[in-house]
Amino acid sequence: MHRPSSAEAEVADELAAVRPDLASRYAAELPGARAAVLTRLWRALVHEPLPWIVRREHAGGLLLADGRRLEGPYADPYAVDDRVTAVRLGTRLAGVSYDDPVRLMTDLAVPHGPGFAAELGHSVASLALSRANQEGAPQDPVAGWEWEQRVVDGHPFHPNCRSRPGFSVAEQLAYGPEHRPVVELALVTGDAGGVRGEWPEWLWDGGRPLIPVHPWQAEHVLQLPSRGQLSAHPLMSLRSLAVPDGGPHLKTALSARLTSSVRDISPYSIGTAATVSAFMESMAARLDGLLHITRTLGAVTADSPDLAAVLREPPDLYADAAAGEHVVPVGALAGTELPRSPSWLAEFTRLALTVGLRLLDLGVALEAHGQNLLVVLSATGDPVRLVYRDLADIRVSPARLARHGIPVPELTGRIVTDDETTLRRKLFGSLVAGALGATAGGEAALRAALETAVRGLPHTPDLLALLEQPLPTKALTLMRLSPESPGDLWTQLPNPLGEVKRGGS
The missing domain is CATH 1.10.510.40 (Transferase(Phosphotransferase); domain 1)
Incomplete structure (x- = not known):
């Protein structure tokens, strides 16, 4: 019997409390989620220059620096399915078969492996949760944000395709685009000197701009008071959201590590936003109508990558x-x-x-x-x-x-x-x-x-x-x-x- 990772068990326990109706579907999705993450991990082991892999063989074998061998199926570098269900780690004469990327990474015992194994566990559990909650998903998207919310599996090639450490089950259900929520953004007053470009009238409070803040950021990072609320639909990147009824897209700061990167917004990005947008509009105009750029309408910062936002045109305009x-x-x-x-x-x-x-x-x-x-x-x-x-x-x-x-x-x-x-x-x-x-x-x-x-x-x-x-x-x-x-x-x-x-x- 498969022993669930700590992340799988934690999600199961939280799910029993906040959405017990999803518990059985979550359990049913776990084997496929493990295969999806293992497929991405095996692709990386075969194709990336990892220092503890000293030789790659055409038959699918990898020789490790400590003398052990990894064996698995052909790793198509462009495949995005769940085709790898097991790989084998051991010697030429004996080995253990692994269907769980967490156990495999743990037993590889390579530098920084334990931390990455924990991330893989989050990825598996979150992916199974995402797949489990697709009943009732719209089959005929109309708005652009509806298309974006159909992306269930996340990054097609990253083993951390759905890793969201720091997010509870309730927060994933409330903020993850594949769960189709409406997110209520906090509005925090900033300083007019932090505005670049044009900040819309409806995001001002007197002479001070209102900075949209993701609720996860407001609770876990900023712990700041907010004024007002703004409803929006989360997009593929989770921290970017679409204002309803064809409104603009908002890119918010989110100081959490999703896949590889912390999703804050650097002062450099705010400072260059208007210049880069105008430049790229002029470059797109050279391409005979084949490319449109969603213009950056405005950007605002409170001199912190943790408290900033960018406002862009919605792609549907084009x-x-x-x-x-x-x-x-x-x-x-x-x-x-x-x-x-x-x-x-x-x-x-x-x-x-x-x-x-x-x-x-x-x-x-x-x-x-x-x-x-x-x-x-x-x-x-x-x-x-x-x-x-x-x-x-x-x-x-x-x-x-x-x-x-x-x-x-x-x-x-x-x-x-x-x-x-x-x-x-x-x-x-x-x-x-x-x-x-x-x-x-x-x-x-x-x-x-x-x-x-x-x-x-x-x-x-x-x-x-x-x-x-x-x-x-x-x-x-x-x-x-x-x-x-x-x-x-x-x-x-x-x-x-x-x-x-x-x-x-």
Whole structure:
């Protein structure tokens, strides 16, 4: 009999108190949730440069530095299903089979493994809770936020896909987008000097701006009095919310570690928000209507990353509702019944690569993962153009801009770089290894889509790098096991375009 992890047991106990009607469904979802997290973990063990793995064998075996071996099935670097149900750890002659990522990570006994094992336990338990609470979920989304709330499993490749340490079961049900709540934001008075851009009249109290604060942040971090309440629908990122009736989107500070990062809002992001937004509007205008940017309307801070907010246009503005168009986050495509035939996937891939590579050549690398990148679909489901939101982590190359005679924006800091590797990692890792890979759902489907999509694209140095070099992606598990190395760490995946000839592109 499987021994539940402490996180699984804690969620079961809390669920019995706050939602006993979900208890049996939660228990039934646990094996699938373990397989989903184990699949992501096994992918990381096979493809990331973990220092305690000294050799990888073609048959699926991994030799550890202490002489033990890990054995498992083929790890498709772009698969997003729950295909790995067990891996084996031991010697050539004897070993133990593991169906639980928590037990596996614990018994690997590697540096920083126990803390990561605890995070995996939270991920499994939260994922099982999310899957258990899908009865009654709307099957025909209309508003953009309804599409976003259909993303149940979280990050398609991170073992911490649903890790929410610090959130009780009641808080997950009250704030998690996949649970479809309405969240009541606190409104905290700030100082007018902290406003950048235009802060709307309805978020002022006399001469002082009102800063929307996530209720988890208000309770656990700020412990500040609030004035008034603002109802909103949580989006894929949990800390971003949609004001009802087509209102703007609010990005709030949330000083909790979700997947890999603490979701606060840095003063740097607030200070550059208006400049970056205006610059990216001008860049999108160069793409013949293929890309729209959700403008940053305003930003406000109380000189703290824990108390800040950003107000953006809703992506739905860029769909013609009268013509039957709608906007869908790319991260939601994998869980829909939209037509995603090989021809559809190739058409969408061509659109995404056209936009991403043209912008990269001009001097902007988008972080176009499935949460930031959205697609406008026609009434018949065809991809017609893209929408991009959340500009905080793009990269801008002054040298590339100057080469095209484009005025360089007045920006400094981390957003600015001319490093070719950094620029290509940003786009290729998020768009190809991330958004397109997850949408395709596997290496074979991604290869077929890319082979069709790259034909006819301009032969820029960036396209040739995409065709010929291994595909960069963030080493998400290595990052969690390397607390002494802050920032992004990277690995390389087998290039699905490895057999495409340059002349055939």
